[in-house]
Amino acid sequence: MNQNYIILIISIISFFIILWIAKNRKFETTGSVSDAYDTWTNDRILEKLWGEHIHLGYYHNQKKLGDFREAKATFVHELVKWSGLDKLPKGSRVLDVGCGIGGSSRILAEDYGFNVIGITISAEQVKRARELTKSSLNCTFQQMDAMNLKFEDGEFDGIWSVEAGPHMPDKQKYADEMLRVLRPGGYLAVADWNSRDLTLKAPNIIEKMVLKQLLEQWAHPSFSSINSFQKNLSNSSFVGSQVETDDWTKETLPSWWESILEGARRPKIFLSLGLSSLFKSFREIPTILLMNWAFGNGLMQFGVFRCRG
Numbered sequence: 001m002n003q004n005y006i007i008l009i010i011s012i013i014s015f016f017i018i019l020w021i022a023k024n025r026k027f028e029t030t031g032s033v034s035d036a037y038d039t040w041t042n043d044r045i046l047e048k049l050w051g052e053h054i055h056l057g058y059y060h061n062q063k064k065l066g067d068f069r070e071a072k073a074t075f076v077h078e079l080v081k082w083s084g085l086d087k088l089p090k091g092s093r094v095l096d097v098g099c100g101i102g103g104s105s106r107i108l109a110e111d112y113g114f115n116v117i118g119i120t121i122s123a124e125q126v127k128r129a130r131e132l133t134k135s136s137l138n139c140t141f142q143q144m145d146a147m148n149l150k151f152e153d154g155e156f157d158g159i160w161s162v163e164a165g166p167h168m169p170d171k172q173k174y175a176d177e178m179l180r181v182l183r184p185g186g187y188l189a190v191a192d193w194n195s196r197d198l199t200l201k202a203p204n205i206i207e208k209m210v211l212k213q214l215l216e217q218w219a220h221p222s223f224s225s226i227n228s229f230q231k232n233l234s235n236s237s238f239v240g241s242q243v244e245t246d247d248w249t250k251e252t253l254p255s256w257w258e259s260i261l262e263g264a265r266r267p268k269i270f271l272s273l274g275l276s277s278l279f280k281s282f283r284e285i286p287t288i289l290l291m292n293w294a295f296g297n298g299l300m301q302f303g304v305f306r307c308r309g
C-alpha cells in the first residue's frame, strides 16, 4: 500500500483515539509543563523516533528532503550562523534555556567549543540529558525555571532558546531573564512557534478552534506573535541592540510530516517499547497534523530572533 494511504489511515484512527480517550495537557502552572515533559522523557518514544532534539528540522531544499535527524542538526548550525553565535570564541559560556534532553547543548559544546549550561523545567529531562552527555564535554544541565534564572547579571556570552517560549506564561519575564544574564555585547538566539499577529488579522472560528487545540494539547499557555515577542525583547532594560527577526516557516514546515513518517519508518521501535507506545504515538498525530495545517496556512509562523546584550 502507498505510504501516503498508510498515513491517512493512521491519521483517521488517531483522530478517533484522541476523541475517545485523550486527556488534554492544558497548561495550568509550570508544574503541568514539567509533568508533561517528565512523561514524554520517561516513555522514550520521542527520543527513539526523533533523536535527541525536540525541535523542527531545517530544510534547504523542500523538494528533496534529507534525514529528519540530520535536518535538526542543520537547524542548530543555521541558527548559530544567523544569530552570530559563531563569532564567539571557544570556551565562551552559553546558556541553553529550555534545553530538552540536551541535543542542541551538546552540538554547541562539541562543534563550537562552547562551555554550555542547559536548563529545563523537567527533572527527568535533566537526568536523561546528563546520561546522554560524555563527561569530556563542557556541557552540564540543571533543573530551573526560565522565568526565574538563578544566575548573576551578565554571566553568559551567549543565550540560546529553541521552541520553549510557547510554554512560558509570562513572555516578558522570559525575555527579561534571558537578556539579564547575557553580558553586554553577548549574542542571543531564540527560535519559536508563533501565531501570526492576531491583532492585525483576527482568527476566524476554525482558526480559533485550531489554536485552542494547539495550546491545550501540549501545555502551552499562549503563543506570542513574531511582533509581540520582538517587542518583549526590545522592551527589556538589558537589550543592547535592535532585535532582528525572520520567519523560517518554509524551511521548517516539512518537519511536521517527517515527524509522523519517522513512526512509519521505524515501526520496530513500537515493538521494543511495547504496544502502549503505539497508542501514545497515535495520540500526538492530530496535534502534529493541526500544527502542519496552521504553519502551512499562515495561522502559525516559525519566528527566529537575534540581538546583542
Ligand SMILES: C[S@@+](CC[C@H](N)C(=O)[O-])C[C@H]1O[C@@H](n2cnc3c(N)ncnc32)[C@H](O)[C@@H]1O
Pocket (backbone or CB within 6 Å): 030, 033, 034, 037, 052, 053, 054, 055, 097, 098, 099, 100, 101, 102, 103, 104, 119, 120, 121, 122, 125, 144, 145, 146, 147, 161, 162, 163, 164, 167, 168
Ligand atoms: C519543545 S521542547 C524544546 C527542547 C529543546 N530546546 C530542543 O530544541 O530540543 C521545550 C523545552 O522547554 C522547557 N521548558 C518549558 N517551560 C519551561 C520553563 N518555565 N523553564 C525552563 N524550561 C522550560 C521544557 O522542559 C522543554 O525542555
